Amino acid sequence: xxxxxxxxxxxxxxxxxxxxxxxxxxxxxxxxxxxxxxxxxxxxxxxxxxxxxxxxxxxxxxxxxxxxxxxxxxxxxxxxxxxxxxxxxxxxxxxxxxxxxxxxxxxxxxxxxxxxxxxxxxxxxxxxxxxxxxxxxxxxxxxxxxxxxxxxxxxxxxxxxxxxxxxxxxxxxxxxxxxxxxxxxxxxxxxxxxxxxxxxxxxxxxxxxxxxxxxxxxxxxxxxxxxxxxxxxxxxxxxxxxxxxxxxxxxxxxxxxxxxxxxxxxxxxxxxxxxxxxxxxxxxxxxxxxxxxxxxxxxxxxxxxxxxxxxxxxxxxxxxxxxxxxxxxxxxxxxxxxxxxxxxxxxxxxxxxxxxxxxxxxxxxxxxxxxxxxxxxxxxxxxxxxxxxxxxxxxxxxxxxxxxxxxxxxxxxxxxxxxxxxxxxxxxxxxxxxxxxxxxxxxxxxxxxxxxxxxxxxxxxxxxxxxxxxxxxxxxxxxxxxxxxxxxxxxxxxxxxxxxxxxxxxxxxxxxxxxxxxxxxxxxxxxxxxxxxxxxxxxxxxxxxxxxxxxxxxxxxxxxxxxxxxxxxxxxxxxxxxxxxxxxxxxxxxxxxxxxxxxxxxxxxxxxxxxxxxxxxxxxxxxxxxxxxxxxxxxxxxxxxxxxxxxxxxxxxxxxxxxxxxxxxxxxxxxxxxxxxxxxxxxxxxxxxxxxxxxxxxxxxxxxxxxxxxxxxxxxxxxxxxxxxxxxxxx
Amino acid sequence: xxxxxxxxxxxxxxxxxxxxxxxxxxxxxxxxxxxxxxxxxxxxxxxxxxxxxxxxxxxxxxxxxxxxxxxxxxxxxxxxxxxxxxxxxxxxxxxxxxxxxxxxxxxxxxxxxxxxxxxxxxxxxxxxxxxxxxxxxxxxxxxxxxxxxxxxx
Numbered sequence: 001x002x003x004x005x006x007x008x009x010x011x012x013x014x015x016x017x018x019x020x021x022x023x024x025x026x027x028x029x030x031x032x033x034x035x036x037x038x039x040x041x042x043x044x045x046x047x048x049x050x051x052x053x054x055x056x057x058x059x060x061x062x063x064x065x066x067x068x069x070x071x072x073x074x075x076x077x078x079x080x081x082x083x084x085x086x087x088x089x090x091x092x093x094x095x096x097x098x099x100x101x102x103x104x105x106x107x108x109x110x111x112x113x114x115x116x117x118x119x120x121x122x123x124x125x126x127x128x129x130x131x132x133x134x135x136x137x138x139x140x141x142x143x144x145x146x147x148x149x150x151x152x153x154x155x156x157x158x159x160x161x162x163x164x165x166x167x168x169x170x171x172x173x174x175x176x177x178x179x180x181x182x183x184x185x186x187x188x189x190x191x192x193x194x195x196x197x198x199x200x201x202x203x204x205x206x207x208x209x210x211x212x213x214x215x216x217x218x219x220x221x222x223x224x225x226x227x228x229x230x231x232x233x234x235x236x237x238x239x240x241x242x243x244x245x246x247x248x249x250x251x252x253x254x255x256x257x258x259x260x261x262x263x264x265x266x267x268x269x270x271x272x273x274x275x276x277x278x279x280x281x282x283x284x285x286x287x288x289x290x291x292x293x294x295x296x297x298x299x300x301x302x303x304x305x306x307x308x309x310x311x312x313x314x315x316x317x318x319x320x321x322x323x324x325x326x327x328x329x330x331x332x333x334x335x336x337x338x339x340x341x342x343x344x345x346x347x348x349x350x351x352x353x354x355x356x357x358x359x360x361x362x363x364x365x366x367x368x369x370x371x372x373x374x375x376x377x378x379x380x381x382x383x384x385x386x387x388x389x390x391x392x393x394x395x396x397x398x399x400x401x402x403x404x405x406x407x408x409x410x411x412x413x414x415x416x417x418x419x420x421x422x423x424x425x426x427x428x429x430x431x432x433x434x435x436x437x438x439x440x441x442x443x444x445x446x447x448x449x450x451x452x453x454x455x456x457x458x459x460x461x462x463x464x465x466x467x468x469x470x471x472x473x474x475x476x477x478x479x480x481x482x483x484x485x486x487x488x489x490x491x492x493x494x495x496x497x498x499x500x501x502x503x504x505x506x507x508x509x510x511x512x513x514x515x516x517x518x519x520x521x522x523x524x525x526x527x528x529x530x531x532x533x534x535x536x537x538x539x540x541x542x543x544x545x546x547x548x549x550x551x552x553x554x555x556x557x558x559x560x561x562x563x564x565x566x567x568x569x570x571x572x573x574x575x576x577x578x579x580x581x582x583x584x585x586x587x588x589x590x591x592x593x594x595x596x597x598x599x600x601x602x603x604x605x606x607x608x609x610x611x612x613x614x615x616x617x618x619x620x621x622x623x624x625x626x627x628x629x630x631x632x633x634x635x636x637x638x639x640x641x642x643x644x645x646x647x648x649x650x651x652x653x654x655x656x657x658x659x660x661x662x663x664x665x666x667x668x669x670x671x672x673x674x675x676x677x678x679x680x681x682x683x684x685x686x687x688x689x690x691x692x693x694x695x696x697x698x699x700x701x702x703x704x705x706x707x708x709x710x711x712x713x714x715x716x717x718x719x720x721x722x723x724x725x726x727x728x729x730x731x
Numbered sequence: 732x733x734x735x736x737x738x739x740x741x742x743x744x745x746x747x748x749x750x751x752x753x754x755x756x757x758x759x760x761x762x763x764x765x766x767x768x769x770x771x772x773x774x775x776x777x778x779x780x781x782x783x784x785x786x787x788x789x790x791x792x793x794x795x796x797x798x799x800x801x802x803x804x805x806x807x808x809x810x811x812x813x814x815x816x817x818x819x820x821x822x823x824x825x826x827x828x829x830x831x832x833x834x835x836x837x838x839x840x841x842x843x844x845x846x847x848x849x850x851x852x853x854x855x856x857x858x859x860x861x862x863x864x865x866x867x868x869x870x871x872x873x874x875x876x877x878x879x880x881x882x883x884x
Contacts, residue, residue: 078828078865215821218829219836221765221805228764236759261748280768281755354769354777354830354864403767403830404864439770633824637870641827644866667774667862676855678868 054186056146058111059139060089066167066179068095068143070136073105073112073121074128075375076214077353077405078641079696080634081128083212085136087630091204092140092197093147094164095178102213104399107377118487120378124410124526126598126694129630133692141194143185150184151176199628199689209633214401223401227436229360229371234432235264235276237423238283238441240290242272244299244660245446246521249273253291260286267426271415274423280436300521301660304451307520308345311453314474315343319514322473322493323502326510331468337459338549342542344456345721346475346534347654349449350670351527355403356442359420362432366390372417373402375409379483383414387421406528406645411447412482415523440665448655449527450476450520452497454538458508464550466561468510471501471538476524477517492517496526500535500701505596506543506561522657528645532597532701537722540593540705545718554592554709555580566601567594569686570623574603577684578621588618591710593702598694600626601686604643604702606679608710614729615714617647617679617707625686627693635695636683642699643681648673650704652725734794738763739807749795754778756794757804765805765833769862776861779834780804786841788860805833812843812882819877827865835861839875848879 053061053069061069070089076082082102090100105112113119116131144164151169152159154176161171169176204210217223242248254266257275262282267274275286302310332339360371361384368388374380374397385392402409411417420435427433437445452475459468477494479485488495493515495502502513527533547557555575562568571594575581584590587610594603607619622639629635652671656663664670708719711729721727735744738761745760752771757763757780766789769777773788780789781803808817816839819825826832835858842849842857849857854875863871 078826080827209824211821212824212826214829215824215826218826218832219817219820221763221833223829224764225767225830227768228758230759230762230764279755279759281751281759352864354767354775354828354862356768402828404828406864436768439772439775637824637827637867640869641866644868645864648866666772667770668772672775672862672864673866673868674862675858675868675872678866678872681869 054182056143056182056186057139057190059136060143062178062182062185064179064182066177067099067101068093068167068178069101069103071105072102074123074132075373075399075402075405075409077373077375077402077409079128079638080212080631081123082214083210083634084129084630085132086213087204087210088133088136089140089143091202092137093144094166096167097204097210099167099178100213106399107374107381107395107397109378117378122376122378122410124375124407126600126696126698129692130599130694133630137196138194141196142191145191145194146185146188147178147181149188150181154181154184206629206632210631212634225355225401225403226358226360226371226373227355227403229400229434231360231362231432234360234434235278235427236280236283237274237276237420237433237435238280238287238438239271239419239423239435240273240287240292241441241445242294242296242299244296244301245523247294247296247299249292250295251293256289256291257286260289265427266290267423269419269422269426271419271422274426276423276427276433283436284438299660302520303658303660304347304656307451308453311451311474311518312343314516314518315453315455315472317516319472319474319516320492321512322498322515323511323513328468328470328510328512331510332457332459334461334467336462337467339457339459340542340545340549341455341457342545342718342720344454344538346452346537347656347722348451348522349527349649349653350443350655350664351406351408351447352443352670352672353402353404353406353408356437356439357408357416357445358434358436359417360432360434361420361424362430363388363421363424364430366394368395368421370395370397370417371400372397373400373409374417375402375405376411376414379412380414380417383418384421387418388425407526407530408447411525412478412484415445415447439667443665443670444662446523447525448522449533450478450524452534454534456538456542458542458546460546460550464552466506466508466546469504469508470512472514472516473498473501473535474516475518476520476522478524478526478530480517496531498535499531500595500597501539504539505564505567505594506558507563508561529597529697529700532595536593536595536597536701537705537708540595540702541708541712541718544591544709544712553581558592558594562594564596564601566625567596570594570601570603570625573623573684573686574605574621577623577682578605578607580605589710589714591706591708591713593705593709595701597698597701600624600693600695600698602639602698602702604706606703606706606710608707608714610714615711617677619680619682620703620706621682621684622699623684623686624695624698625688626695626698627688627690629685630692632685635685638695639683639699640681642697643703644673644678646700646703647679647707648677650707650722650724651677652723654723654726736794736797737799737801739803745794747794750793752790753780753792753794753797753802754789757789763804763806767830767833769831769834774862775831776838777831777834779837779861781837781841784841784844786838805837808837808840810840810844812878813840815878815881816840816843816874819874819881823870823874823877825867825870825874827867831861831863835863835871839871839878842875843878843882847882849875
């Protein structure tokens with residue numbers, strides 16, 4: 001489905017395009033519903049259109065008018081992957097940026113799998129560019145070679161005489177456009193190992209600043225998200241969910257709901273009671289009119305206070321060893337060491353992307369068609385099939401823009417997709433059903449970043465050198481009980497619970513990292529930067545406490561301890577750009593943090609002003625090394641956004657439970673960062689020839705500890721509980 | 732009941748209960764889906780439209796209360812200020828996921844229509860009701876200043 005631009009589709013074939021081309025295109029990815037820019041004008045009715053495009057390979061198709069469409073196999077949830085992958089193809093094809101278009105790949109792991117996920121199709125772990133850098137370069141280079149071969153025949157010249165630039169193939173005085181040779185090029189043999197450009201020849205990769213491919217769509221209201229899908233006969237479903245996790249429907253009185261004008265049906269599904277209506281507002285009104293009794297026998301009824309007490313008790317017991325080196329207890333027992341101890345608390349956090357979860361499903365016979373910004377087609381596809389009672393090959397997912405995710409759309413259980421399919425199946429009329437979660441539904445639905453507690457005990461010797469570090473993490477596993485358990489839980493240790501602490505960036509000879517995975521009935525899920533959201537905080541604030549105990553400057557202390565030269569380099573660059581060491585005016589303080597996540601190195605230095613009440617974060621200087629950079633401005637944007645995202649949660653957002661029920665419902669109680677709180681952010685990129693690594697997440701982990709360390713510098717008191725604003729800060 | 736509204740310069744008659752939020756009439760009845768649903772409680776600004784030139788949260792505006800007022804959505808903006816804002820947004824690569832950006836742009840256009848040279852503090856006041864979970868605030872601020880410069884020229 002082309003949701004990006006109105007395809008250059010034509011109701012009848014243009015001159016020179018054979019019926020065969022069209023049929024071939026229809027059999028491939030190049031044909032589908034066209035509902036892009038014209039949705040608002042066409043009454044929302046999806047219209048079928050034939051596109052006379054040539055599929056050069058699974059990633060590139062070219063239309064007769066010369067537009068090159070890149071098939072994007074990763075979800076774009078704002079991180080700019082669409083721009084990045086398109087840049088790689090345009091680079092290797094020697095195309096003109098203005099001729100590039102994009103479309104989302106369907107669910108088909110045979111063509112669109114993620115090699116870092118073992119070939120499963122999905123987006124996450126900041127892997128899109130890392131996994132697909134070579135794939136899209138090869139796709140572009142292969143397309144270029146096929147265009148050259150076809151042009152050589154058409155112009156009757158040797159291929160070596162042809163030069164390619166700006167989307168044109170030239171030999172002597174003869175010139176052909178990509179569009180003119182596309183159909184013939186598609187019939188050329190596909191080179192398996194086409195030569196790639198040397199990095200010194202890059203014209204687009206690494207250059208400032210190519211406009212994002214989605215700039216126009218997203219500034220004119222024309223980008224189409226799942227929420228915007230409207231199909232003929234479609235009903236909107238709004239669901240009454242249980243007030244506590246694990247509760248089930250006991251009894252439903254739906255008489256008042258069915259009396260609401262526009263309501264077409266009420267169905268009970270495992271997730272709750274769904275009201276289906278002809279409009280969203282009618283479905284919401286119908287849901288409000290439901291009277292549901294819940295069976296809470298199996299429900300989780302512990303609140304935050306009860307969990308806190310249990311986690312605190314667990315901190316005092318031995319956990320499962322996740323990492324050990326040297327003799328940590330012997331090191332603590334040495335004469336003359338200074339010991340620093342701290343307990344940390346991290347709350348549950350909602351992802352709360354701007355677009356609440358939603359999904360459109362139509363079941364026709366044994367076929368299931370889904371419209372969803374699917375982040376894990378590898379999970380969504382088999383889950384939808386199982387719920388519908390069909391096989392995965394009968395499930396088709398149409399990709400769309402995602403209004404954020406931060407991990408939420410990468411559900412390890414495909415929760416909201418399963419709910420939408422269950423409703424469509426229970427309704428059973430074969431019409432498309434759009435499941436819409438309100439903000440309250442989305443915030444109360446769980447799949448949170450888990451609550452964690454950490455205990456860290458560390459020691460410096462008489463010379464101020466850290467000699468021992470004992471770290472215990474207590475909290476729910478993200479992985480146990482999911483499809484990822486086999487690969488990601490080893491010897492009882494969920495790697496995502498301790499990542500960033502187990503493989504710490506500092507040389508400390510005696511270390512023990514332990515984990516206690518708790519069993520709580522609150523659904524949990526990875527949240528932008530996963531384990532690093534809490535491990536980096538504990539490590540980086542504790543390092544500042546140790547520096548203070550050793551009487552050392554926090555940057556100099558780190559520089560001596562950091563093992564990896566790339567982490568050292570980003571710290572040195574951030575310190576230089578932030579004028580670390582240069583005194584600030586009265587009332588202003590700096591804090592630093594440096595952390596590697598998803599193979600990317602980031603250091604951040606926060607400058608704050610202490611106010612009569614509280615503080616303000618004024619400026620953040622970041623330095624990043626993510627290997628070869630495809631789009632520098634996208635990298636900067638991801639770090640800027642990562643800083644803002646991390647900061648809002650560090651300062652003021654938390655999900656809490658009272659007797660198992662979620663206390664927050666909307667943005668008044670789960671407070672997002674707002675414009676007036678956003679600091680100035682400067683991002684500096686370390687030039688690199690290393691393989692590209694992730695950038696969607698690594699900007700997040702350092703900001704909370706950097707600000708905490710600035711507050712520590714200001715007040716002398718370490719910040720142990722998140723969010724900060726739970727405690728009184730300053731005088 | 733039939734209600735006639737002025738939407739993007741056109742009279743549009745819809746069948747809706749008067750308490751229906753304008754947001755859902757725009758999206759479900761008129762297929763103007765550029766205006767987004769984010770919170771339903773006027774807490775996030777994703778649904779911002781102009782009503783007689785003022786930035787208004789359409790999720791908390793009942794269609795029965797609009798009367799003769801002129802509603803303009805992201806699909807209908809075209810003033811000098813709107814063009815400057817959109818151009819600045821594009822030049823500075825402001826968008827990330829983009830879901831809040833229609834609302835951000837509607838608030839920014841209303842601000843610049845009223846105030847040709849907003850200060851940082853004016854921007855804070857005008858834009859604090861528009862949440863961006865991707866935290867593109869830094870660039871939104873720069874883009875509003877950039878649009879103001881374009882309007883001076």
